[in-house]
Amino acid sequence: MEITLTHYLVLSTILFAIGLIGVMRRKNLLMLFFATEILLNATNIAFAAISYYIGDLSGQMFAFFIIAIAASEVAIGLGLLIVWYKRTGKIDLDQMNSMRG
Amino acid sequence: MFEAIAFYLFAALTIVMFTITVMTSQALYAITAMAAGMIFISAFFFILGADFLGAIQIIVYTGAVMALYAFGMMFFDTTRDVVEKRTNPQIVFVLGILAAVMVVAIFVAPIVSNNIQALYPIQEGVGNSQAVGMVLFTKYLVPFELAAVMLLVAMIGGIILAGKKMDKSLTLMAEEEITTMDDSFEPQAGGH
Known part of the structure; x- marks a missing residue:
């Protein structure tokens, strides 16, 4: 039994779907960040698998840059979250309605 | 197996x-x-x-x-x-x-991917870290430097956002409050 590229892509899809479910059902912003990390990791698996099965290093390069973007996102996102928490004392999505959207 | x-x-x-x-x-x-x-x-x-x-x-x-x-x-x-x-x-x-x-x-x-050609094929007899370094510092040098600048911006942004005085919003305040804020500002304890 051989593991092919499709196995990895299906796994990546399952993880991406789990992340999407998290994005849809979470209300706490910190939990929402966790779900976005799952989404980024699912794409990383797909990139590494394609890089291996096609024999090209570009997929790994894209995975590196995705990791860099994830690190920046966490730093800026947590900074914004701290500002919001200092001002309102809550990090729930439903109470962020100051723009009356 | x-x-x-x-x-x-x-x-x-x-x-x-x-x-x-x-x-x-x-x-x-x-x-x-x-x-x-x-x-x-x-x-x-x-x-x-x-x-x-x-x-x-x-x-x-x-x-x-x-x-x-x-x-x-x-x-x-x-x-x-x-x-x-x-x-x-x-x-x-x-x-x-x-x-x-x-x-x-x-x-x-x-x-579809049968048509895809490997642009940077993985070389034989070279370790993964070495191959990554060779590709990263030739073809992907500009994105690499841009990622470095982006991480620096994220670091500075994180420090500034989590610093003091950022719990006041200039857009939600009246003009007089902003002008008097610098004089009357006192350091507060963070959080609630």
């Missing part, structure tokens, strides 16, 4: 861990399960021969990102249960359709 066993084992573990992360109502369980899931994902990278990527995954995600999230959890009040959102059925429906289309695209993709 060994590869198949490792793949299925780590796939099951990763799916279970991330499901716990998404479904649990305890923030502590969520962060612990996600840290475990990140380490299990690095196992896939090691199976796929991307040793350097696996090491980076462990160092950056379970080292730096998880430490930041742990800091955030200490800062915020996460001891109470996380309240779940009542989702709009229409949004779930649209996103479900979108996910289904994506699955179809993923199953079709290997058929």
